[in-house]
Amino acid sequence: xxxxxxxxxxxxxxxxxxxxxxxxxxxxxxxxxxxxxxxxxxxxxxxxxxxxxxxxxxxxxxxxxxxxxxxxxxxxxxxxxxxxxxxxxxxxxxxxxxxxxxxxxxxxxxxxxxxxxxxxxxxxxxxxxxxxxxxxxxxxxxxxxxxxxxxxxxxxxxxxxxxxxxxxxxxxxxxxxxxxxxxxxxxxxxxxxxxxxxxxxxxxxxxxxxxxxxxxxxxxxxxxxxxxxxxxxxxxxxxxxxxxxxxxxxxxxxxxxxxxxxxxxxxxxxxxxxxxxxxxxxxxxxxxxxxxxxxxxxxxxxxxxxxxxxxxxxxxxxxxxxxxxxxxxxxxxxxxxxxxxxxxxxxxxxxxxxxxxxxxxxxxxxxxxxxxxxxxxxxxxxxxxxxxxxxxxxxxxxxxxxxxxxxxxxxxxxxxxxxxxxxxxxxxxxxxxxxxxxxx
Amino acid sequence: xxxxxxxxxxxxxxxxxxxxxxxxxxxxxxxxxxxxxxxxxxxxxxxxxxxxxxxxxxxxxxxxxxxxxxxxxxxxxxxxxxxxxxxxxxxxxxxxxxxxxxxxxxxxxxxxxxxxxxxxxxxxxxxxxxxxxxxxxxxxxxxxxxxxxxxxxxxxxxxxxxxxxxxxxxxxxxxxxxxxxxxxxxxxxxxxxxxxxxxxxxxxxxxxxxxxxxxxxxxxxxxxxxxxxxxxxxxxxxxxxxxxxxxxxxxxxxxxxxxxxxxxxxxxxxxxxxxxxxxxxxxxxxxxxxxxxxxxxxxxxxxxxxxxxxxxxxxxxxxxxxxxxxxxxxxxxxxxxxxxxxxxxxxxxxxxxxxxxxxxxxxxxxxxxxxxxxxxxxxxxxxxxxxxxxxxxxxxxxxxxxxxxxxxxxxxxxxxxxxxxxxxxxxxxxxxxxxxxxxx
Numbered sequence: 001x002x003x004x005x006x007x008x009x010x011x012x013x014x015x016x017x018x019x020x021x022x023x024x025x026x027x028x029x030x031x032x033x034x035x036x037x038x039x040x041x042x043x044x045x046x047x048x049x050x051x052x053x054x055x056x057x058x059x060x061x062x063x064x065x066x067x068x069x070x071x072x073x074x075x076x077x078x079x080x081x082x083x084x085x086x087x088x089x090x091x092x093x094x095x096x097x098x099x100x101x102x103x104x105x106x107x108x109x110x111x112x113x114x115x116x117x118x119x120x121x122x123x124x125x126x127x128x129x130x131x132x133x134x135x136x137x138x139x140x141x142x143x144x145x146x147x148x149x150x151x152x153x154x155x156x157x158x159x160x161x162x163x164x165x166x167x168x169x170x171x172x173x174x175x176x177x178x179x180x181x182x183x184x185x186x187x188x189x190x191x192x193x194x195x196x197x198x199x200x201x202x203x204x205x206x207x208x209x210x211x212x213x214x215x216x217x218x219x220x221x222x223x224x225x226x227x228x229x230x231x232x233x234x235x236x237x238x239x240x241x242x243x244x245x246x247x248x249x250x251x252x253x254x255x256x257x258x259x260x261x262x263x264x265x266x267x268x269x270x271x272x273x274x275x276x277x278x279x280x281x282x283x284x285x286x287x288x289x290x291x292x293x294x295x296x297x298x299x300x301x302x303x304x305x306x307x308x309x310x311x312x313x314x315x316x317x318x319x320x321x322x323x324x325x326x327x328x329x330x331x332x333x334x335x336x337x338x339x340x341x342x343x344x345x346x347x348x349x350x351x352x353x354x355x356x357x358x359x360x361x362x363x364x365x366x367x368x369x370x371x372x373x374x375x376x377x378x379x380x381x382x383x384x385x386x387x388x389x390x391x392x393x394x395x396x397x398x399x400x401x402x403x404x405x406x407x408x409x410x411x412x413x414x415x416x417x418x419x420x421x422x423x424x425x426x427x428x429x430x431x432x433x434x435x436x437x438x439x440x
Numbered sequence: 441x442x443x444x445x446x447x448x449x450x451x452x453x454x455x456x457x458x459x460x461x462x463x464x465x466x467x468x469x470x471x472x473x474x475x476x477x478x479x480x481x482x483x484x485x486x487x488x489x490x491x492x493x494x495x496x497x498x499x500x501x502x503x504x505x506x507x508x509x510x511x512x513x514x515x516x517x518x519x520x521x522x523x524x525x526x527x528x529x530x531x532x533x534x535x536x537x538x539x540x541x542x543x544x545x546x547x548x549x550x551x552x553x554x555x556x557x558x559x560x561x562x563x564x565x566x567x568x569x570x571x572x573x574x575x576x577x578x579x580x581x582x583x584x585x586x587x588x589x590x591x592x593x594x595x596x597x598x599x600x601x602x603x604x605x606x607x608x609x610x611x612x613x614x615x616x617x618x619x620x621x622x623x624x625x626x627x628x629x630x631x632x633x634x635x636x637x638x639x640x641x642x643x644x645x646x647x648x649x650x651x652x653x654x655x656x657x658x659x660x661x662x663x664x665x666x667x668x669x670x671x672x673x674x675x676x677x678x679x680x681x682x683x684x685x686x687x688x689x690x691x692x693x694x695x696x697x698x699x700x701x702x703x704x705x706x707x708x709x710x711x712x713x714x715x716x717x718x719x720x721x722x723x724x725x726x727x728x729x730x731x732x733x734x735x736x737x738x739x740x741x742x743x744x745x746x747x748x749x750x751x752x753x754x755x756x757x758x759x760x761x762x763x764x765x766x767x768x769x770x771x772x773x774x775x776x777x778x779x780x781x782x783x784x785x786x787x788x789x790x791x792x793x794x795x796x797x798x799x800x801x802x803x804x805x806x807x808x809x810x811x812x813x814x815x816x817x818x819x820x821x822x823x824x825x826x827x828x829x830x831x832x833x834x835x836x837x838x839x840x841x842x843x844x845x846x847x848x849x850x851x852x853x854x855x856x857x858x859x860x861x862x863x864x865x866x867x868x869x870x871x872x873x874x875x876x877x878x879x880x
Contacts, residue, residue, distance in 0.1 A: 148595070158482045160762075288724075305749035309743065316741065340481075
């Protein structure tokens with residue numbers, strides 16, 4: 001896949017039109033300035049910003065963009081004859097970002113984007129458009145920030161059949177869960193702190209409800225398993241329900257709690273989900289703390305691979321965007337999904353109900369005789385076998401007590417059924433907290 | 441950089457001539473057979489072995505190579521008109537491997553090799569030859585087996601200025617150190633076990649003396665820092681001198697011992713060395729155990745990145761070789777050293793004597809008054825300041841006792857001087873064990 005427009009200019013500067021000058025856009029400008037010499041050497045030509053689209057022309061971004069052409073409407077970049085590559089850093093699956101990317105590709109201008117929502121939701125159509133136009137679309141920065149996750153899966157592991165892909169894909173959630181574990185504080189408290197530190201947005205729902213991780217997982221799963229990207233088929237749970245007690249109980253059981261995105265090639269299709277998980281505290285991914293991300297891939301020949309690094313922030317994300325630009329400048333990037341669109345196979349999505357695995361279940365129960373008999377009878381009737389159980393003493397006489405159950409591997413559908421029935425018992429107060437256990 | 445010979449055949453199979461059918465060669469044949477469909481889709485064309493060079497034609501390698509042309513002399517592959525790419529899996533910096541690679545490049549046949557010694561020792565000349573011939577030379581499998589370490593540094597992190605590169609680059613040493621820590625056994629004992637399990641060669645010196653890791657580090661450092669590869673300037677120490685006592689003492693101090701290859705851009709040049717190191721047991725690299733390798737890179741913008749995976753073995757190494765072949769089949773691989781040869785800068789190698797850092801020093805001393813005074817006086821005179829000291833009780837009256845010292849960060853030259861002087865004290869028996877402490 002080549003685009004005459006940019007290849008014909010080999011030796012000449014690669015001229016960028018950058019849409020969006022927030023944290024990442026400013027970071028990119030800074031990176032291209034500070035590392036200009038080595039980028040020129042590695043790309044075989046200079047990479048320069050010639051046009052930008054941003055709302056505020058006056059804000060100090062720490063780097064001089066005075067000589068660039070400014071557009072109030074980003075769409076102008078797609079038709080600017082002095083722009084070789086459009087860099088889309090606006091964000092969002094719809095609206096201006098989508099319009100710009102589509103217009104640029106339609107106009108045979110290669111696109112580099114950091115927009116996970118856009119690629120996860122419209123990736124199939126964009127891949128087709130890129131192929132039809134013979135115009136590259138690259139998106140390394142959309143997944144796991146500075147970690148070259150896309151390149152690793154699309155090229156580094158290209159020869160192997162992957163069995164599993166995923167990892168810790170959201171730094172905000174990992175920061176919150178790490179801080180909760182280390183300090184014993186509650187979710188709301190730690191979230192507020194993360195917001196103050198700039199690790200969480202004012203509206204944190206995209207992060208803490210698992211949507212951001214699901215965007216990234218959908219992209220990774222499509223690359224890994226060669227099927228059209230299917231964001232809608234990812235099962236998504238966030239971390240709002242996790243309590244300080246879960247973190248400490250998990251620790252006592254030899255686990256840590258991580259929000260994981262995991263996709264695997266299962267017997268009857270591809271299973272993809274984002275959910276909090278208990279992982280053995282000795283597993284490599286359990287050691288990945290704070291804002292760090294980690295991508296795990298497992299292949300039939302290559303075995304297990306884990307890449308750990310900074311999943312967000314100006315520097316890491318700018319590094320990923322610029323690596324794509326160097327690939328472009330060199331001339332022959334890979335197809336959007338690693339293979340031509342005709343080779344993608346619409347493999348069935350396996351629903352979460354078919355999953356088999358162990359569970360952690362935390363209940364709040366009345367401190368009286370017969371409670372355990374009621375609960376264990378339901379578990380038996382649903383075919384769920386217990387591995388262990390911990391009951392904490394009541395804080396005061398008559399108060400409800402936390403009861404923590406760990407199951408043997410069991411069918412998800414049976415466990416969900418059991419949990420619903422247990423929740424309906426009069427002796428059970430509060431909503432049960434059900435967390436999957438993963439031995440990765 | 442393109443090679444007409446293989447690009448002109450786009451759509452047609454990419455035909456390989458494979459030299460060497462040991463573990464990796466057989467693994468490659470198996471991989472290309474088992475994953476033929478997906479490799480064809482990702483490469484845009486089939487990748488097939490058409491010719492092989494190996495001593496034994498009759499050995500069962502688990503895959504049918506009966507339809508291939510056989511060469512007794514690998515050099516024949518370089519001139520076979522039906523071979524598009526030469527895959528060199530012979531090994532060794534000189535002899536047949538070197539002759540084959542040079543002949544193939546001279547004949548405009550792209551080369552994929554897993555040969556770390558060849559690339560580390562002759563990489564500069566081979567890079568020049570590749571560039572002169574416009575013929576790619578790829579060597580992903582030469583470093584860290586299944587980990588796409590070369591691609592990560594050369595392309596994934598291409599936009600950033602790296603400050604440090606290295607990691608756990610030899611699985612044999614990591615296996616031995618892990619087993620020594622976990623079982624309390626001695627080096628010789630664990631080495632014998634590793635040999636029985638196939639994790640160590642009959643002649644283990646290339647691995648346990650650090651040479652293999654130094655080959656890999658020299659390659660990574662060249663890519664990371666953009667200078668001609670300089671294997672000879674790597675300071676190399678192995679692990680033979682490490683005792684069971686060092687593993688347990690390190691553990692008690694909150695460290696683990698790993699054989700690390702580390703190169704960094706220091707003030708007056710590039711420092712590159714392979715040596716056993718104490719690393720904090722909480723650091724990510726301390727968690728990498730057994731035969732696993734890990735590559736750490738640190739960039740000005742991207743921050744710290746660590747990739748962990750299988751560093752050897754048929755499957756992982758074949759995966760790396762085949763990923764290079766897919767890159768070749770797609771058409772435009774990167775230059776051998778990421779930039780054109782003219783861009784490489786012969787930066788000074790900073791000698792180890794200029795290093796500054798903390799040390800662990802284990803001595804065997806007579807159990808009597810005045811010993812500590814002698815030792816601490818030498819350290820003071822050499823400008824070495826102590827952080828902590830542990831003296832173990834004597835096993836029996838009058839026996840020598842182990843004395844373990846941990847220093848504050850200090851100049852390497854001063855510490856080496858102090859160690860030499862301490863070793864000469866009459867109260868010190870055995871050779872002192874000096875291990876660097878790295879907080880990576």
